[in-house]
Amino acid sequence: MLAFTLRRAVQAIGVMFAVGIIAFSMFRFAGDPINQIVSLDTPAAERAAVRKSLGLDDPVPVQFVRYFADAAQFKFGVSYQFRQPVSTLLMERMPATLELAICATVFAMVSGILMGVYSALRRDTLLAKLFQAVSLIGISLPTFLIGILLIYLFAVTLGWLPSFGRGEVVKLGWWTTGLLTLSGLKALIMPSITLGLFQMTLIMRLVRAEMLEVLRTDYIRFARARGLTTRAIHFGHALKNTLIPVITVAGLQFGSVIAFSIITETVFQWPGMGLLFVQAVQNVDIPIMAAYLLMVSLIFVTINLVVDILYTVVDPRLRATVGRAT
Amino acid sequence: MSVGRTLFAATLAGMLALTMSPASSQTLRYANQGDLKSLDPYSLNESTTHAHLGHVYQGLTARDKDLKIIPALAESWETPEPTRWRFHLRKGVKFHNGDPFTADDVLFSADRVRNKNSNMQTRLAPNVKVVKVDDYTVDFVLPSPNPILHSAWDVWYIMDKKWAEENKAVEPTPVSATSPSYASLHENGTGPFIIESHQPGVKTVFKANPNYWGKMEGNLKEIIFTPIASDATRVAALLSGEVDVIEPVPIQDISRVDASPNAQVLKAPELRTIFIGFDTVRDELLYSNIKGKNPFKDVKVREAFYKAIDIELIKTRVMRGLSTPSALMIAPELFALSKEFTRPKFDPDGAKKLLTEAGYPDGFEVTMDCPNDRYVNDAAICQAVVGMLARIGVKINLLAQPKAQYFAKVLKQGGYQTSFFMLGWTPSTMDSHNVLNDIMGCRDDAKSSRGEANLGGYCNKEFDAITDKVLVETDTAKRNQLIKQAYEISIKDWAYIPLHQQALAWGVSKKVNLPQRADNLVMFHWATKKE
Numbered sequence: 033m034l035a036f037t038l039r040r041a042v043q044a045i046g047v048m049f050a051v052g053i054i055a056f057s058m059f060r061f062a063g064d065p066i067n068q069i070v071s072l073d074t075p076a077a078e079r080a081a082v083r084k085s086l087g088l089d090d091p092v093p094v095q096f097v098r099y100f101a102d103a104a105q106f107k108f109g110v111s112y113q114f115r116q117p118v119s120t121l122l123m124e125r126m127p128a129t130l131e132l133a134i135c136a137t138v139f140a141m142v143s144g145i146l147m148g149v150y151s152a153l154r155r156d157t158l159l160a161k162l163f164q165a166v167s168l169i170g171i172s173l174p175t176f177l178i179g180i181l182l183i184y185l186f187a188v189t190l191g192w193l194p195s196f197g198r199g200e201v202v203k204l205g206w207w208t209t210g211l212l213t214l215s216g217l218k219a220l221i222m223p224s225i226t227l228g229l230f231q232m233t234l235i236m237r238l239v240r241a242e243m244l245e246v247l248r249t250d251y252i253r254f255a256r257a258r259g260l261t262t263r264a265i266h267f268g269h270a271l272k273n274t275l276i277p278v279i280t281v282a283g284l285q286f287g288s289v290i291a292f293s294i295i296t297e298t299v300f301q302w303p304g305m306g307l308l309f310v311q312a313v314q315n316v317d318i319p320i321m322a323a324y325l326l327m328v329s330l331i332f333v334t335i336n337l338v339v340d341i342l343y344t345v346v347d348p349r350l351r352a353t354v355g356r357a358t
Numbered sequence: 359m360s361v362g363r364t365l366f367a368a369t370l371a372g373m374l375a376l377t378m379s380p381a382s383s384q385t386l387r388y389a390n391q392g393d394l395k396s397l398d399p400y401s402l403n404e405s406t407t408h409a410h411l412g413h414v415y416q417g418l419t420a421r422d423k424d425l426k427i428i429p430a431l432a433e434s435w436e437t438p439e440p441t442r443w444r445f446h447l448r449k450g451v452k453f454h455n456g457d458p459f460t461a462d463d464v465l466f467s468a469d470r471v472r473n474k475n476s477n478m479q480t481r482l483a484p485n486v487k488v489v490k491v492d493d494y495t496v497d498f499v500l501p502s503p504n505p506i507l508h509s510a511w512d513v514w515y516i517m518d519k520k521w522a523e524e525n526k527a528v529e530p531t532p533v534s535a536t537s538p539s540y541a542s543l544h545e546n547g548t549g550p551f552i553i554e555s556h557q558p559g560v561k562t563v564f565k566a567n568p569n570y571w572g573k574m575e576g577n578l579k580e581i582i583f584t585p586i587a588s589d590a591t592r593v594a595a596l597l598s599g600e601v602d603v604i605e606p607v608p609i610q611d612i613s614r615v616d617a618s619p620n621a622q623v624l625k626a627p628e629l630r631t632i633f634i635g636f637d638t639v640r641d642e643l644l645y646s647n648i649k650g651k652n653p654f655k656d657v658k659v660r661e662a663f664y665k666a667i668d669i670e671l672i673k674t675r676v677m678r679g680l681s682t683p684s685a686l687m688i689a690p691e692l693f694a695l696s697k698e699f700t701r702p703k704f705d706p707d708g709a710k711k712l713l714t715e716a717g718y719p720d721g722f723e724v725t726m727d728c729p730n731d732r733y734v735n736d737a738a739i740c741q742a743v744v745g746m747l748a749r750i751g752v753k754i755n756l757l758a759q760p761k762a763q764y765f766a767k768v769l770k771q772g773g774y775q776t777s778f779f780m781l782g783w784t785p786s787t788m789d790s791h792n793v794l795n796d797i798m799g800c801r802d803d804a805k806s807s808r809g810e811a812n813l814g815g816y817c818n819k820e821f822d823a824i825t826d827k828v829l830v831e832t833d834t835a836k837r838n839q840l841i842k843q844a845y846e847i848s849i850k851d852w853a854y855i856p857l858h859q860q861a862l863a864w865g866v867s868k869k870v871n872l873p874q875r876a877d878n879l880v881m882f883h884w885a886t887k888k889e
Contacts, residue, residue, distance in 0.1 A: 066771065075807045076770050078479065083771075113395050114558050115531050116538045124557075180590050187598045195594040196389075196586055197561075301586045303560040311393070311559065311587065314731075316762045 040340055044333045051329040052103070055322050056096055086112075099322065108323035113315045118323045122305055127207045128198060129297070129304030133289045135220050136228035136296075141282055144232040148239025149271060152247070163236065170233030175292065179226040179299035186222060194219050196301035227296040231285050235278055242274040283339065287332045385580040386870065386887055387601040388880070389592050393559045393585045396542040399515040400476040400530040403786070408513040409879035410583065413564055414454070415515030415547035418445055418464065419508050423873045423884065425691065425788060427508065431459065431516055431548060440503035440832055447494040451571045453518040454545070454552050461490045466519035475530040480786065481514040505832045509787040521546045550574045550883045551581065559585060564882075576885040596621050596865045602887065603872060604865040605880055609678055609734060615865050624866055624874045627682040627859045629689040630784040632733055634667075634743065634855040636660055636777070639801075639815030643777040645725035645755070653722055654777070654814075660852035662712035665705040666750045667743060669857060676738045680861035686845055688785065688793050689859050691876055695842045699849070701856075710750045721751025727779040728756060729764040734860040740780055754778070768813050779813055782860075784877070790841045794825040798848055816853040 066079050066088070083089050087098070102109065108118035147167075151160035187195035199215030201208040210216025246252065247270055255265045294306035301307065305324060312320035394410045396402060420430035429435075432445040451459040468488040471478050482488075486507075487499040498507065522528050527541035545553050548571065551564040564581040566574070584601070586592040589608045595601045597618050607615055612623045636654035637643055643652050653659045669683040682690075683701055690696035713721060728740035737758040744754040759767075768776040785792035800817035801809030808822070809815070824844045831837040848854065862878050872885040 075480075076810055079771055081474065113393070114538075115396055115401065115542055116558065180594075183591060183594045187600070188594050191598055194600055195598055196591050196600070197584060298588055299591055301584070301588065301591055303557075307587075308559065314587075314760075314762075 036344060037341055040337055044337050047333050048326070048329060052100060052322075052326060053096075055325040056099060103323070103326060108326075109319035111312070111320050112317045113311070118319045121308060121320065122323060122327065123206065125303060125305045125308050127209065128302060129290060129293055129306060131209060131211065132220070132223055132227060132293055132296070132302060132304060133286065135224040136289055136293075137231065137282065137286055138228075139224050140228035140231035140235055141278075144235030145239050145271075145275075145278065147232075148236040149243060149266070151236070152240045152243035153266060167233040167236050170229040175226055175230070175295045176299050178229055179222070179296060182222045182226060183299070193222055198303060223296050223300045223302055226299070227289060227293055230292075231282070231289060234285070235282060238278055238281060239274055242277060243270060246270045246273050280339070284335060287328075287335050290331060291328050384578050384887055385582065386578050386603065386882060386885060387582045387584070388603045388605075388882070389584050389586040389595055389601045390605050390880070391585070391587055391589070391592065394556070394562050394583065395558060396531065396538075397545045397553065397556060398527075398530050398539065398542040399513075399517065399547075400471050400473070400478045401542060403477045403480075405784075405878055409881060410562070411515060411545070411547075412513065412549070412879065412881060413551040413581065413883065414545045414549045414553055415517070416549045417511045417514045417516060418447075419511045421512045421788075421875075421877075423875055425876060427512070430512070431464075435508070437832075441500045443498040443500070443507055444491070445496045445498070447496065448571065449494055451548050452569060453521065453548055454567065455518070455521055457518050457520050457546075459516070459518075459548055460493045461496045462493075463516055463519050464488070464496045465490055466522065467514070467516045470517060470522070470528065470530065471514055473529050477530070478514065481510055503830045503832055505830075505834075505837065506787055506789045506791060509789050515547065517541075518546050574883050576883050578882055578885055578887060581882050593865065596867070599867070602867040602870050603880065603885075605863075605878075606734075607863040607865040609680060609863065612678075612680070612863055620869075621865055621867050624862070624864045624872070625680060626862050626874050626876055627689065627691075628784075628862045628878055629691060629788070629859065629876050630733070630782045630878075631684055631687055631689055631859055632736075632739070632780065632782045632857045633684075633687060634663075634778070634780050634857060635814035635816070636663070636854075637774070637814050638853075639774075639817070640777075643724060644775060645777045647723040648718075653716070653718060653724075656716045657852055658712045658716040659718065660855075662709040662716070662750060663747065663752070664709075664852055664855045665702060665712070666709040666752075667746050667855060667857075668704045668706075669701065670704070671746075672739055672742050673858065676735055676742050677858070677860070680734075680863065681858035682861075683858045684856040685849075687783070687798065687848070687854055687856050688790050689876070692785065692788050693790050693838075693841065695838050698842065699845065706746075706749055713750055713752070718751075721753060723753045723755065724778050725755045725757055727764060727768050727776040728758040729761045729780070730758040732761040732764070733782045736780065736782075739857065743780075770810055774813055774815065776813060780857075781813060783811070788877070790844075791825065791828050794821070794828060794841070794844050798844075798853060799825055814854070816848070816851070818847060818851060818853075821847045821851075 066083055087095065106119055110116065111118050111121055114121060147163045151163045154160050183195045186193040194215070197219055198210045199219035200213040201210050201216055202212045210220055252265060252270060255269055293304060294310055296302065297304045297306035298310050308320060309324040311317070312324070390406060392406045394407060397411065399411050399415050416430045418430060418432040419427050422428045431448055431451060433448045435443060435445045437443050445464070447459070447461060447464065453459060465488050468482055470476065471481050472484055485501050489497040489499060491497055500507065522541065525540035525544070527539050531539040531542050543556065550567050550570045550572065552567045554563040554565045556562045562583045564583070566579045586595060586604070589611070592604045593607065593611045593615065596604045596615065597620070599620055607623050612625070615621050615623050637652065638654050640652055642650060643654065646653070673679065673681045673683055685699040685701040686693065686696055688696070713719070726740060726744065728737055730737035740756055740758055744756050747754050766772050768774060768779055783793065783797055795808055796811045798816055798821065799808035799812060800819065800822055801812050801815055802817060821844055824840055824847070828837060828840045828844065831840055862874060862876070864872070864874060864880065866872050869888045870885060872882070875881060
């Protein structure tokens with residue numbers, strides 16, 4: 033067990049290192065950051081001085097080693113555009129992104145499960161068919177389009193919800209939250225729906241399929257034979273067994289919700305990490321781009337590692353085979 | 359499914375209950391596509407930043423709504439001798455923290471703006487001596503006459519010496535610093551607004567300065583600035599009344615904003631000139647099928663290219679009418695004799711003939727470098743040019759890239775790696791000398807900064823000699839004649855193909871009255887907002 037955990041941890045570090053190499057070499061082709069730092073009519077001598085002060089004229093391997101040594105201590109350097117430490121900027125923006133990701137996941141789970149259960153139990157009703165149609169839209173429409181459509185409907189035409197930003201936020205220590213003010217809650221609605229729609233569709237389809245599968249199993253038939261109420265059978269037995277794969281998928285999807293929030297944050301001008309990343313790409317702000325990529329891969333790797341370990345804890349069959357088969 | 363129904367009903371009820379909270383009057387909400395990155399007035403030489411900081415900081419001079427130079431922190435100035443400028447400072451002006459404004463602050467700002475970490479070093483040459491005569495008089499002693507010394511000083515903002523020293527902000531934040539300096543997160547200017555809170559990239563709140571020395575023309579008590587990078591969201595925020603002013607409005611949305619009941623688009627020609635240039639230096643082009651010689655060294659080829667471009671078609675089709683075709687490399691607002699120049703006519707047959715005379719009856723192939731996220735419809739303009747040149751047999755391979763990659767390739771530090779390109783330029787001094795020197799001067803002298811942005815390397819010694827005379831000529835009429843001569847030489851050489859000045863497009867709520875300045879600086883101390 034310990035050997036397995038250790039091996040997985042070493043693999044995770046290997047993945048992080050590979051991401052770092054890819055990210056770092058990618059940025060060599062992202063353009064010259066000096067052009068973004070200084071104006072067009074800045075003399076060449078001044079540009080050269082800036083380049084030198086940032087260490088950009090050192091050989092690539094030197095820059096790479098320096099970067100990794102700093103990153104291991106959570107020092108990601110200073111943003112070229114904001115002239116502030118990247119770690120400070122990311123910490124400032126993290127609450128916005130996490131709050132959005134959590135709200136989107138909760139929205140996806142609640143409505144996905146409800147819609148999934150309903151369309152499994154009442155397969156032939158009009159509403160179930162409507163849910164199926166909605167799920168098709170959720171799968172096939174790109175996020176930015178959904179976001180813009182929502183903005184035009186609810187912000188421009190109806191004027192109910194704000195089209196951008198986080199509204200008023202309340203500070204709790206270093207964390208900022210929009211959950212405690214009316215304008216903050218209003219601002220959360222559309223981005224959460226936009227970001228969560230794809231996951232909702234996924235969960236709905238998963239719940240529906242699993243539910244139909246479970247309802248055909250023997251123990252459900254026996255439950256019926258025992259004379260349990262339909263309600264108890266559906267929610268006490270069928271749904272509970274359906275939820276195990278759903279929770280696994282939702283957990284794994286949380287990482288991609290954070291990563292995909294880039295698009296939603298851009299559309300809604302949501303001041304989170306994704307927006308910071310997009311602005312960094314446009315301005316060739318390499319320190320932010322590198323730190324963001326490393327952080328997202330860290331989130332993915334951590335979630336996967338935890339899931340892997342939990343599986344072995346939960347399922348003894350896996351524990352027996354890992355000795356040979358990883 | 360009672361749970362689902364309840365949830366749905368609750369959500370719907372919640373949505374209905376939420377109505378937009380009305381904005382308090384005289385609070386103006388403004389969204390721009392770019393950020394306000396640093397509050398340090400010397401750390402970024404960029405016009406949007408200058409505009410924002412122009413609400414809190416002021417220069418010795420200012421520019422009025424028509425870009426005329428007017429007094430600001432200096433009440434008046436004179437030139438007792440051509441190499442000595444004397445500025446009389448305004449008395450009784452206080453910085454936002456209460457410190458009085460005196461000559462020491464001007465001397466301090468002159469040092470700071472020329473610091474190695476300043477991005478505004480071009481505002482004041484290193485060899486200019488700044489002398490304090492008394493507390494309210496400052497002399498600038500120049501090595502040679504310069505009639506446009508103060509032309510870019512409206513955005514050379516004066517800082518408080520005492521405040522900077524107390525807060526260890528004597529130098530602008532170096533780009534390699536590991537922590538931001540005090541001045542990049544705080545301000546202490548003399549201007550009509552005070553920054554109340556500033557979250558870089560998120561929101562900045564400006565409050566009217568109750569102790570402002572001047573009289574503010576507008577009636578705003580508060581400005582809330584939010585960057586909104588996405589075009590569609592920015593327009594939606596204006597249409598839904600969540601913001602009062604946006605800049606810019608994308609061209610394709612202009613008619614929609616104008617059709618809406620609560621907003622309109624203010625349009626005017628901008629000062630930036632968009633132009634096309636050729637590599638005329640290399641003996642063989644880097645990106646062409648012609649080997650062993652450079653077709654662009656032949657003036658006939660350049661003339662052919664110029665005449666093959668149908669500028670009116672670009673205006674009507676690509677720019678949807680929102681451009682002003684230009685005969686010069688500078689906007690007409692910035693050069694008094696512009697009217698004496700007209701653009702040569704579109705003449706594809708003549709162009710084809712010229713190309714044949716030059717020895718390319720079947721045309722040739724060349725790569726064109728073009729940015730695709732820098733100017734209004736930049737890549738679309740280049741595509742139009744490709745089509746027009748195809749008609750005279752020239753095959754253009756278009757390389758349209760984001761500005762980061764584009765500038766890295768074509769600018770000096772990228773080795774001017776281009777054969778044929780499109781670029782835009784606004785002279786920071788609002789004066790022709792900058793154009794003649796920076797983008798049309800010879801770049802063969804490595805020590806001089808002449809021609810550093812001359813991507814094609816056009817070079818004519820006679821032209822450069824006139825440019826040098828322009829720099830020191832103090833008589834305006836004579837100076838204008840010299841500038842005119844210089845432009846005439848470059849036109850005779852078909853040195854560049856000026857295309858047009860693109861249009862400014864600001865989206866403004868109908869409740870707001872806002873003067874539009876041609877340099878695209880959005881200045882709110884002139885703005886008034888109705889209830």
